[in-house]
Amino acid sequence: MAAPARVGLRRWLSSRAPAPRICVVGSGPAGFYTAQHILKFLATGFLCSTPSCPAFLPEHHDLAQVDIYEKLPVPFGLVRFGVAPDHPEVKNVINTFTHTARSDRCAYYGNVTVGRDVTVGELQQAYHAVVLSYGAExxxxxxxxxxxxxxxxxxxxxxxxxxxxxxxxxxxxxxxxxxxxxxxxxxxxxxxxxxxxxxxxxxxxxxxxxxxxxxxxxxxxxxxxxxxxxxxxxxxxxxxxxxxxxxxxxxxxxxxxxxxxxxxxxxxxxxxxxxxxxxxxxxxxxxxxxxxxxxxxxxxxxxxxxxxxxxxxxxxxxxxxxxxxxxxxxxxxxxxxxxxxxxxxxxxxxxxxxxxxxxxxxxRSLPLDPAVPFDTQHSIIPNNLGRVMGVPGIRPVSFSEWEKIDAAEVARGKAAGKPREKIVDPQEMLQLIGH
CATH class of the missing domain: 3.50.50.60 (FAD/NAD(P)-binding domain)
Incomplete structure (x- = not known):
């Protein structure tokens, strides 16, 4: 990617949108199925069944955006480059993927190599969630x-x-x-x-x-x-x-x-x-x-x-x-x-x-970015049920969640005869609201 374009990309990423934005790295079947799932279920306000789940998105779900990044100029991964040429029926799924990519809430960015043109750390700052589906290269x-x-x-x-x-x-x-x-x-x-x-x-x-x-x-x-x-x-x-x-x-x-x-x-x-x-x-x-x-x-x-x-x-x-x-x-x-x-x-x-x-x-998979842990023996990113281990997930605290912390401080203060007892440990604050 040319230097001016890279600067422009970084500037665009530096401003986090108020509505949930999810980044999917890789435009193969896994990437597009993930995008489809997210766009379908964000309409309910959540991807998981409990607010403690890191994918719980209680606000702005109607405006949620999914951006797909691909290192090649062209999408579809193994559907295009892995399926045998004499199996055209298997490639019909491209029609569904195309419908997803044309959605107003989905954007495709080809010719962008994550780990080179933009770092995973920058994506974490710009998005509420980053999904790594770049496959086995x-x-x-x-x-x-x-x-x-x-x-x-x-x-x-x-x-x-x-x-x-x-x-x-x-x-x-x-x-x-x-x-x-x-x-x-x-x-x-x-x-x-x-x-x-x-x-x-x-x-x-x-x-x-x-x-x-x-x-x-x-x-x-x-x-x-x-x-x-x-x-x-x-x-x-x-x-x-x-x-x-x-x-x-x-x-x-x-x-x-x-x-x-x-x-x-x-x-x-x-x-x-x-x-x-x-x-x-x-x-x-x-x-x-x-x-x-x-x-x-x-x-x-x-x-x-x-x-x-x-x-x-x-x-x-x-x-x-x-x-x-x-x-x-x-x-x-x-x-x-x-x-x-x-x-x-x-x-x-x-x-x-x-x-x-x-x-x-x-x-086998290859490391994507120094910021992402990688198990070289098994050629996988260490994860727990898909959640990358060793990397904090950035989960914003909403104002309504702050009010839960506020209520807890006031309750503790009342018991001690004070206006409030401030909680000084950030981890305790997050635990109170189920983070």
Whole structure:
């Protein structure tokens, strides 16, 4: 932000409006849903059920204002940059967000980086409440040798590349290999596999970027493996995304029936979504196994498959030490059951050849501002039910609340035969009025 503009922003922030003003940092789904909720419920005068709640706003609620700050010039966060281009129905929520942004009581300020252009401290002085919903801007690392080799990418960067996230526009992934390995069993992993294997005619009808489409048109990838540390009962993707992969034209699922032995009984009492998902994997594994036995190796141009109970230990380099040629995987066994099952190495290893590795093991947040505490070990802002810990919340005292303090002082004075007994501890004053 240019210096004059920054000065203007600071001058505007320096004068606190009489009506409640709430600042939302981040214009992704969380930010817009927060703004919608605030604007809807401020009409009742409160966001929580008790006056002691820091979000209790007893006055001026009809004039309340929500301002949304975004570091990029464009809004909508993961709806724009995270949702797969062939899932346009998921992006329809943008219509609702647009309606919110056009409200007279909501303002959007793009191209403003909180922590650089304006500090959190300044926002605290200018607003009655500051909501941090800036998301997870970094990826979790594998922490294994070789993950910095050419041909190894984070899912976040790859998704940002084909979705047009400015910071990833120059990624230029090398798609000259035949086999890709995706580490992770979530919906993002399936999204990436589907984009890599989708017919170009499908992708041309989406909002995928031109440069990504051109790169995919030249791609040599025809086989995609998705590997996870745990088993079929612990996969994180949902049945909709799995069904899309199974029905993807020109591709063949490769699922080993042995991976699903005994699971029919194991999921009988499981929650319905988990049961249906597992049954679909079992059905697909058995059907494709029978087809292969009858038809030998079908002439399907592209394949994808799930590999279970494998944990990456090392990304293996080519002879020149420059590029990835495979991944050494530790075979695991499961201790426990269900979602709480843990993968424990068995001591056995295997090597999986591939020329492209995509790590889809989750995102992580980064610190926003020195004034905001940050847990670097867990990559989160320490909080109690969403309230940031270690940072005072600025809650003004209204005149009617002062009158409660006044009444308490007069009552104490009367008991001592005095006009009043002044309360000298600010914390005691605040406690009296439920702060």
């Amino acid at each position: 970094d990826n979790r690392v594998l922490g294994i040798p070789g993950e910095n080799l050419s041909g190894v990418y984070s899912a976040r960067a790859f998704v940002g590349w084909y979705n047009g996230l400015p910071e990833n526009r120059d990624l230029k992934p090398d798609l000259s290999c035949e086999t890709a390995l995706i580490l992770g069993h979530g919906n993002v992993a399936l999204d990436i596999a589907r984009i890599l294997l989708s017919p170009l005619d499908f992708l041309r009808k989406t909002d995928i970027t031109d440069c990504s489409l051109a790169a995919l048109a030249c791609s040599k990838v025809k086989r995609v493996w998705l590997a996870g540390r745990r088993g079929p009962l612990q996969v994180a993707f949902t049945i909709k995304e799995l069904r899309e992969m199974i029905n993807l034209p020109g591709t063949q699922p490769v699922l080993n029936p042995a991976d699903f032995t005994g699971l029919e009984n194991a999921v009988k009492d499981a929650p319905r979504p988990r049961k249906r998902l597992t049954e679909l994997m079992i059905k697909t594994a058995l059907e494709k196994h029978r087809e292969k036995a009858v038809m030998a190796q079908a002439a399907v141009p592209r394949q994808w498959g799930l590999k279970f109970q494998r944990s990456p230990q090392e990304v293996l380099p080519t002879a020149d030490g420059m590029r990835v040629r495979g991944v050494r995987m530790a075979l695991t066994r499961l201790e426990g059951s269900g979602d709480s099952a843990k993968a424990v190495p068995t001591g056995d290893m295997e090597e999986l050849e591939c020329g492209l590795v995509l790590s889809s093991i989750g995102y």
